[in-house]
Amino acid sequence: MGKTHCAMTNVPLLDLGPQNRALEAQFEAAFRDVLRSNQFIMGPRLEAFEKDCAAFLGVKHAFGVSSGTDALLLALMALGIGEGDEVLVPAFTFFCTAGSVARLGARPVWVDIDPHHFNLSLADAARKVSPRTRAIMPVHLFGQALDLDALESFAAAHRIRVIEDAAQSMGARWKGRLTMSVGDFGATSFFPSKNLGGMGDSGLLTTQDDALAERARILRVHGMQPKYYHRELGANFRMDPLQASLLHLKLPHLPSYNCARAGNAIFYQTALKGARGIAENRPGADQSAKILLPVDFSGQGIWNQFTLRVPHGRRDALKAFLTARKIGCEIYYPVPLHRQECFAGAGYRGGDGAPVSERLAAEVLSIPIFPELTAEQRQWVADSLADFAAGKSE
Numbered sequence: 480m481g482k483t484h485c486a487m488t489n490v491p492l493l494d495l496g497p498q499n500r501a502l503e504a505q506f507e508a509a510f511r512d513v514l515r516s517n518q519f520i521m522g523p524r525l526e527a528f529e530k531d532c533a534a535f536l537g538v539k540h541a542f543g544v545s546s547g548t549d550a551l552l553l554a555l556m557a558l559g560i561g562e563g564d565e566v567l568v569p570a571f572t573f574f575c576t577a578g579s580v581a582r583l584g585a586r587p588v589w590v591d592i593d594p595h596h597f598n599l600s601l602a603d604a605a606r607k608v609s610p611r612t613r614a615i616m617p618v619h620l621f622g623q624a625l626d627l628d629a630l631e632s633f634a635a636a637h638r639i640r641v642i643e644d645a646a647q648s649m650g651a652r653w654k655g656r657l658t659m660s661v662g663d664f665g666a667t668s669f670f671p672s673k674n675l676g677g678m679g680d681s682g683l684l685t686t687q688d689d690a691l692a693e694r695a696r697i698l699r700v701h702g703m704q705p706k707y708y709h710r711e712l713g714a715n716f717r718m719d720p721l722q723a724s725l726l727h728l729k730l731p732h733l734p735s736y737n738c739a740r741a742g743n744a745i746f747y748q749t750a751l752k753g754a755r756g757i758a759e760n761r762p763g764a765d766q767s768a769k770i771l772l773p774v775d776f777s778g779q780g781i782w783n784q785f786t787l788r789v790p791h792g793r794r795d796a797l798k799a800f801l802t803a804r805k806i807g808c809e810i811y812y813p814v815p816l817h818r819q820e821c822f823a824g825a826g827y828r829g830g831d832g833a834p835v836s837e838r839l840a841a842e843v844l845s846i847p848i849f850p851e852l853t854a855e856q857r858q859w860v861a862d863s864l865a866d867f868a869a870g871k872s873e
């Protein structure tokens with residue numbers, strides 16, 4: 480294994496170019512179509528996209544919205560969650576899951592995560608339920624679904640609502656069941672780095688419930704019904720038809736994008752199997768390993784990120800090592816949510832005990848997994864990980 484510096488291959492963490500270039504002529508035609516339609520807000524192009532998203536996800540209702548964050552906010556608003564309510568959220572994820580709860584005056588309650596699949600621990604959630612708990616917001620992190628059957632039983636047992644944050648997992652399944660189809664609401668994001676990435680901000684909200692769908696539909700446009708009559712306070716959470724048209728062209732390719740990511744993950748796992756200092760991040764894994772590789776416990780994840788654990792205080796050394804070899808990598812996420820400054824002193828309980836989140840924030844490092852990685856690029860990444868784990872320095 481191992482290449483010399485002169486053979487170094489540049490590997491960005493993410494390159495949107497090849498995927499979007501392949502559809503460029505169709506995007507240009509879609510842009511012209513929207514331009515000539517003169518319909519720039521809502522309308523049939525958005526509805527057609529929503530209909531196909533609903534079919535893809537196996538849900539009754541799907542709404543295009545302005546972002547993944549706004550999808551979460553709209554779901555919470557439609558469920559009437561606010562002041563005095565508590566919502567269970569993972570302590571280790573992107574900020575906005577907890578941020579949307581706090582913005583409505585409700586209290587995010589920090590749930591610790593599982594150290595192997597990185598999703599929230601339902602056992603810890605059970606310890607943190609209180610009479611004020613109204614909902615749980617699991618995040619299917621890095622493309623892997625939480626156990627959806629266990630989630631459903633948990634919510635039923637505690638009589639609370641479920642909002643699935645599937646921003647990183649559109650198309651991921653648990654035992655055949657799709658994320659976004661199980662909770663009262665499902666939310667995803669079309670941020671450009673997502674598996675279905677747009678050309679700007681937008682997101683999607685889903686539900687199987689007709690009454691909740693109707694409420695979300697009204698709140699999406701300022702709580703307005705009929706036109707210029709506002710019984711309650713909503714906001715502008717609309718998605719542009721231009722964005723919908725562009726994403727609609729990419730939607731049929733999502734399974735192949737997801738499949739290519741899974742192929743890259745299998746490549747890394749196979750290439751590094753048995754390599755010195757490298758183990759899989761499973762219960763009982765060799766504690767002396769220098770790098771722990773992620774495992775898709777559901778077998779049906781979509782690999783939005785391929786996130787390593789680098790224990791023993793060596794994470795930043797691996798980041799520097801990969802950077803020197805022109806391999807892109809990023810820390811998702813360096814600070815657990817209960818440690819974020821905006822939550823300090825705002826009456827939120829401290830860590831509430833989230834030691835795994837604390838540990839992982841210091842250990843995680845995500846490496847390139849995007850669908851269009853070339854064989855040479857992924858080989859260079861695998862060789863470099865093996866070199867680091869074997870103690871080879873630059």
Ligand SMILES: Cc1ncc(COP(=O)(O)O)c(C=O)c1O
Nearest residue numbers: 546547548573618646668669670
């Ligand atoms: C887990 C998670 N939830 C929510 C979001 C919010 O999505 P957006 O950036 O579209 O607001 C993101 C992504 O950025 C995310 O990764």
